[in-house]
Amino acid sequence: MIKFTHISKKYDNGNYGLKDVSFKIEQGEFVYVVGKSGAGKSTLLKMFNREEMPTSGEILMGNVKISRLKNNQVYKLRRQVGVIRQKDLFLPNRSAYENVEYVLSACDVPKEEWDKRILDAFTTVGMWNFREHRTYELSIGQQKKIAIARAIVTSPPVLIADEATANLDNRSAMDIMKLFNKINRQGMTVVFATHDSTMVNTLRRRTLELSYGNLIRDDRKGGYSATNDPKNVYVW
Numbered sequence: 001m002i003k004f005t006h007i008s009k010k011y012d013n014g015n016y017g018l019k020d021v022s023f024k025i026e027q028g029e030f031v032y033v034v035g036k037s038g039a040g041k042s043t044l045l046k047m048f049n050r051e052e053m054p055t056s057g058e059i060l061m062g063n064v065k066i067s068r069l070k071n072n073q074v075y076k077l078r079r080q081v082g083v084i085r086q087k088d089l090f091l092p093n094r095s096a097y098e099n100v101e102y103v104l105s106a107c108d109v110p111k112e113e114w115d116k117r118i119l120d121a122f123t124t125v126g127m128w129n130f131r132e133h134r135t136y137e138l139s140i141g142q143q144k145k146i147a148i149a150r151a152i153v154t155s156p157p158v159l160i161a162d163e164a165t166a167n168l169d170n171r172s173a174m175d176i177m178k179l180f181n182k183i184n185r186q187g188m189t190v191v192f193a194t195h196d197s198t199m200v201n202t203l204r205r206r207t208l209e210l211s212y213g214n215l216i217r218d219d220r221k222g223g224y225s226a227t228n229d230p231k232n233v234y235v236w
């Protein structure tokens, strides 16, 4: 369970990213975050793994208050939250396989688990046959799939995606959305920010809508599929 309570974010230059935002997400939910450019979507997403800290309010992950975490615990938090960014940075001269493997090396995952984890991640995104390709040789849609493989290879209970379908044609975008659906059905919570309302209407899910930093809508459109899978409990 993730709970945002009265979260506000005021940047140093006086801009408000978020204003008094409160909501709760259960493990296994699929949630869209929508709103126009500048509405606060990225600011909201960056709070999940403490890339940004709220100016006021409290965020709970399980029973842990994110703002109270010490540096070594923030590192653990980041293993619990997989992130797919608007622009994913790859090791461009390395293969897709090495790009995914790199995440495991950076996360202290025991080496004997690497092969299986990498195979599982590539299989989930359907990219095993492209594992030897350098990432710059891949299409944008294929690169997005590798970005997803990197985000899920540590099996985080929560997956955060910021405009993961930007710059993709409709077919590739739908491919990526199906992938997020599949990952969600496996029990992972997915929080997916987009300004594309077509996308949101196609796959009806719970939607949080932001406008000028305010949460102006929170509905549940049949998207709730909580799971009791023990692998999804938070470990600190």
Ligand SMILES: Nc1ncnc2c1ncn2[C@@H]1O[C@H](COP(=O)(O)OP(=O)(O)OP(=O)(O)O)[C@@H](O)[C@H]1O
Residues within 6 Å of the ligand: 011, 012, 013, 015, 016, 017, 035, 036, 037, 038, 039, 040, 041, 042, 043, 044, 195
């Ligand atoms: N690092 C920052 N410093 C100052 N202001 C910021 C910073 N990041 C975001 N903002 C401001 O916070 C508000 C929300 O921005 P945010 O990037 O979260 O919106 P968004 O909905 O993700 O927009 P986009 O879809 O264009 O990325 C905007 O007014 C923006 O200018």
